[in-house]
Amino acid sequence: MGSGPHSVQRFTLSDDGDFLRLRWAPGVTMQAEDIRSTIAAVTAASPRGKRPLLVHIGLVERISLEAKQLLMNDTCSTRTAVVGVDDVGRVLTAFNYRSVTPSRYFTKEADAVAWLKEERDAGGVSATADPFTAEMRGEVLWLECEADTDVDNTVAAAVVSRVNHLSPSVRPPMLIRLNHLISLTEEAQHTLATGLDIAALAIVGAEPGDPLITAYYKQRHHPPYPTRHFTTVGSAQEWLRGIPAVDVLQLPSQPATPSSLL
Numbered sequence: 001m002g003s004g005p006h007s008v009q010r011f012t013l014s015d016d017g018d019f020l021r022l023r024w025a026p027g028v029t030m031q032a033e034d035i036r037s038t039i040a041a042v043t044a045a046s047p048r049g050k051r052p053l054l055v056h057i058g059l060v061e062r063i064s065l066e067a068k069q070l071l072m073n074d075t076c077s078t079r080t081a082v083v084g085v086d087d088v089g090r091v092l093t094a095f096n097y098r099s100v101t102p103s104r105y106f107t108k109e110a111d112a113v114a115w116l117k118e119e120r121d122a123g124g125v126s127a128t129a130d131p132f133t134a135e136m137r138g139e140v141l142w143l144e145c146e147a148d149t150d151v152d153n154t155v156a157a158a159v160v161s162r163v164n165h166l167s168p169s170v171r172p173p174m175l176i177r178l179n180h181l182i183s184l185t186e187e188a189q190h191t192l193a194t195g196l197d198i199a200a201l202a203i204v205g206a207e208p209g210d211p212l213i214t215a216y217y218k219q220r221h222h223p224p225y226p227t228r229h230f231t232t233v234g235s236a237q238e239w240l241r242g243i244p245a246v247d248v249l250q251l252p253s254q255p256a257t258p259s260s261l262l
Helices: 030-044 065-073 087-092 094-098 109-121 153-166 188-193 210-221 233-240
Strands: 009-015 020-024 053-058 080-084 103-106 133-139 140-145 173-178 200-202 228-229
Touching: 020 030, 030 065, 080 087, 080 109, 087 094, 103 109, 109 133, 109 173, 109 188, 133 153, 140 153, 153 188, 173 233, 188 210, 200 210, 200 233, 210 228, 228 233
Parallel strands: 020 053, 053 080, 080 103, 140 173, 173 200, 200 228
Antiparallel strands: 009 020, 133 140
């Protein structure tokens, strides 16, 4: 049974049973203290454990840098669906792809609620099958994410394990097709940067946020292999053709990365 809204000056929080609903007041600039207040309210509203969270940002004016950082590190919900009225809200919350908690932006509430309920319908347990396929195609290791995948550290660790299994003695160039990736957590990015033993990584994705994901990954985690973003598989393949696989058994040490590949 849903409870009445928990009201403060700048937002309201209500209980919809399967999920919590957070609604921001129009014209608000979200500050760090606001986010700390919402985290405390969401945590208090779910004493039996975390639940999904639906956030209506409406006509929020701005989100401060400190508030964004708190939101990226927040773990008070199992997943967060952000609902805005237009693409302005999408740009305002573009940092969500770096969140620890799976997060996604919607312009229709019905779509957001359906996504939040997917977790409930699955019993809150991740499927046993990995949300990606991987295979060697010649010297290149191809990995394709399922559509609308959330990549957390469990998925990232599975990717590293699969790569090691498919190419145990050779460091291959690798191509990843994001296929409308929903989120890539900070911990997952660290695992990929430190765990993948590959010669190069071509990231293929045509969504507006995909180049930002790649740029942040490189700047924040400094992967030891050349990494580039491409919008088409063809352009990614052309780049990878110039990067041969490396026999790690004959490699005495990690070679320096040619600056021309970065």
